[in-house]
Amino acid sequence: MLNFSVEKTDSRARLGRLELPHGTVRTPCFMPVGTQGTVKTLTPAEIAEAGAEIIVCNTYHLYLRPGHKRIQAAGGLSKFMGWNQPILTDSGGFQVYSLAAMTRVSDEGAEFQSHVDGSRHLFTPELVVEIQEALGADIAMCLDECPPYPVSRPVAEAGVARTTLWADRCSAARQPGTNLFGIVQGATFTDLREQSAKSLVALDLPGYAIGGLCLGEPSEVTYDMVGRVTALLPADRPRYLMGAGYPEDIIAATKLGVDMFDCVLPTRNGRTGTAFTSRGRVVIRNAIHADDSAPLDDACDCYACRTFSRAYLRHLFMVGEALGPKLLTLHNVRFFQRLMLGIRTAIEQGGFESWSSEFLRRYQPARGQSPGPESDTGDCPQTNGS
């Protein structure tokens, strides 16, 4: 039910094809986040037109509303939401820790209270797999324990042990044909990361994710952890860095052999008025755009850039019109798909290093010493609600 092939490499970067029940995904890929069964503000047609070939939905949210059994009865999540291409479902572990109240974790599972109505639930590894199978996910994720950053070594150690235990139980519980990915944890401790990776590789899963990063740690630490983990993961399995969304992080992780990315940045920043462009980020509410007849990004081919001026987009945000967040989301989702297309083309042509230098030279880094007047306070959030 999953076939992954690496078609070309450029140093450690990989160009790949990931065949899944609902279609084929070219990698490296960026997966827009559709937490509640919708990529916020966009129709499935618009997501596809932006070039996305796979999206991420969330087990925790869909389990609570409308319920996985209801979605199963409706023919599965793809049919329910009108998205005919692959879906990866997050396991819900991250949301249980970040959104739910009164979480109690034991080896049995994670007990939590719904953020919607306070009802009590227990996510076990087995239930999380069952939910994702009911949703009909093309890729299901193991339940994992993802501590916040920073975290002490004993907590990180316990998290790795439990994540391995749960991955084993998830693997044992899955139906034949369920494409289950393990999630490497270990916080920022190199030996724990390596230990986590090795123990999950021993389970011989069809793919591996790296979780618990992009939570606020320095970029050098992120990249160090990613590089150490990918070196231990089997070359013939897809690798997914969870929650990485800054273009510079995606480029750096691709160079370390990562194939799949997801983040709420394009959708969340789009809704709040920040656009990603080939020349860096644009805060559309800034007064400088009030009479600007130029598009958001003259290098972009999305509907928003083909049709509207910055002045009009600013007007929509200033008066609180829903079309504004929608158009910036549309643009941002397209921006990340164009980024991935650029990355894939560069790998194919064997010039990823020079392509990425040129891209980053034009693109003003969002983080670092001098974020400039158009930076925002966006962090690097994992998929807790796009």
Place this chain on the structure above:
Amino acid sequence: MLNFSVEKTDSRARLGRLELPHGTVRTPCFMPVGTQGTVKTLTPAEIAEAGAEIIVCNTYHLYLRPGHKRIQAAGGLSKFMGWNQPILTDSGGFQVYSLAAMTRVSDEGAEFQSHVDGSRHLFTPELVVEIQEALGADIAMCLDECPPYPVSRPVAEAGVARTTLWADRCSAARQPGTNLFGIVQGATFTDLREQSAKSLVALDLPGYAIGGLCLGEPSEVTYDMVGRVTALLPADRPRYLMGAGYPEDIIAATKLGVDMFDCVLPTRNGRTGTAFTSRGRVVIRNAIHADDSAPLDDACDCYACRTFSRAYLRHLFMVGEALGPKLLTLHNVRFFQRLMLGIRTAIEQGGFESWSSEFLRRYQPARGQSPGPESDTGDCPQTNGS
């Protein structure tokens, strides 16, 4: 700059063509409301795909934000908002009375405080024409005085007198080529309505609107006023009933010779979760739809009906996702365009009476003795914010 021809009549109902600077409109037509230069939640491409050939925007809102001079500098409202078809601009008179604070009206004009920042402004007939000309409206409306319902006879009398005075000044102030419509007032007093119509007809304007109705008065009163006014209006000019949005009202007024309609009902009700369908209104949040795999309206060809189940649409509303209001808006706007297409086809074929009986038999009236469990509290709002 305006050419109107009645191509066919069926009793008093008229099939017409209205040629305007930005394109041709087939009448009877329904104009979606795009108060702030956007039909809420929809792209211009979606508005056009729904079949709309003209929209209504609002002078009051656009004057305040982003400012008519800014829009003029951007090339006019059509270009600014990416809508390449005709636009009618409301004069702002209704909004001054309904939205602004501390309105003081004299023969000079209407002085008001902005609902946005409290700044003080004076709308004179001349300024209102100037603003609409700066926006590049295909049809501009005279400044009028529109009392609330119910209103005393002396107030209604004064409103008619001032509306006539202002129409005269609007007409004198307009540039050649500005398509200025007069607005018949007179509340629910038959003689005042007739007096208002006659005095405006004497100004020989290119079109006439009927304002100050659909404000809560009984339908029979609305229809009585409309019928009396249309009988006095010149047959070769388009007639526009402002704020009429219920399908049964549109049908009734068409039978009385009205050519143009606008209302916030399709957009506002769409956002709040009520869909207009060929079998009446559907409140999508109702639990009965939780597992319903049927589309909103199996007689509809819109993207929402072609793609999504009621169960999915309900889910979007229950979890507060922006795609829900957008899809119901899209559907409702299409519903009203299909309604008008049905009306035009029936007039062309000479069977409007039987067509409307059949339509209304299927369509459960939204008002009246027994609104049924799926009615909502929607009133018949004029264009004060879609």
